[in-house]
Amino acid sequence: MLKLAVSGMTCSGCVAAIQRALGAALPGAKVEVDLAKGTVMVDTVQSQESTVKFAIEDAGFTVAGLAT
Numbered sequence: 001m002l003k004l005a006v007s008g009m010t011c012s013g014c015v016a017a018i019q020r021a022l023g024a025a026l027p028g029a030k031v032e033v034d035l036a037k038g039t040v041m042v043d044t045v046q047s048q049e050s051t052v053k054f055a056i057e058d059a060g061f062t063v064a065g066l067a068t
């Protein structure tokens with residue numbers, strides 16, 4: 001489980017874009033986006049952290065770091 005603080009998400013369209021990007025990068029991974037808190041949770045292993053970050057940033061958002 002990876003929980004990241006992501007900036008740049010402003011609406012449900014952004015949430016859908018992130019879901020789509022992560023769905024393509026990590027097929028089958030469970031993704032939860034909390035728009036209000038600005039966090040993205042991905043049910044994946046730690047070694048895939050860079051894949052997750054790259055997919056989010058490639059979709060046009062900024063990964064600020066790990067969220068608590």
Ligand SMILES: [Cu+2]
Pocket residue numbers: 009010011012013014015
């Ligand atoms: Cu949006």
